[in-house]
Amino acid sequence: MEQRQLERYADDFLKREFDMPLGIPLRISKRMKSKLGAFRIKYVRGKKNPQGMEIVMSDEFIKNNPVETILDVLYHECVHYALFVTGQPYKDSDPVFIRTLDRLGISKTRTHMYKGQSHLYECRSCRYQFSKNTKGYEKRYICRRCRGKFSYVGMTSRKY
Incomplete structure (x- = not known):
């Protein structure tokens, strides 16, 4: 799956579920090995005002998993982004985040095992x-x- 396809899926998901576009970059990282995907907020010198955000997906994860699993992780990261932008609790342990995942039928963190x-x-x-x-x-x-x-x-090769 290519970056443009992921961006289209993320944009469609956010418009459908949160009535907002994907307003941040989506990047595929060849260096990301310990995580499958991440919503990152970039701060400058510890300031509380974020200077940028992005969603990053692991290249190894994308190459070795089915489309359904890739989209599940992508949508999970999109929920982080949407809740952050709307000023709601967006971290994995927050009850609002967990309820939102349950409502949308999206898996929680550490549901999928690393393959590759x-x-x-x-x-x-x-x-x-x-x-x-x-x-x-x-x-x-x-x-x-x-x-x-x-x-x-x-x-x-790890294929769990």
């Missing part, structure tokens, strides 16, 4: 293996089981 390429690591001492969505884990962390160092094993 992952990096496999192994402890050099105890041979404990695990995978992470980000690369470079072996340079920053040690094994909590034996305090050994990790080595990078390679890429793996």
Whole structure:
């Protein structure tokens, strides 16, 4: 799915459900690995007045999921945006946000599992293996089981 298609879906959804257009950029990020999508508010020097907003979707998530799942996450981020713009509580734990998702039949945060390429690591001492969505884990962390160092094993595919 391409960026223009996502923008059209988001704009149609916001007009239909909140009577407002998509007035912010929608971006697909190749660097986003730990989240599927995000509504971001940019502040300058900690001021309460936002200087910009955007909806960001993970490229890896878009490549490895069906259209229904992608749209569910996109609409979830659109609800964050619509509630923020209308001055209502917009965070994941806010009751207004949760009720709005329930009313629209949209999934809550952490409903969908990550699918796509992952990096496999192994402890050099105890041979404990695990995978992470980000690369470079072996340079920053040690094994909590034996305090050994990790080595990078390679890429793996996670299809849950």
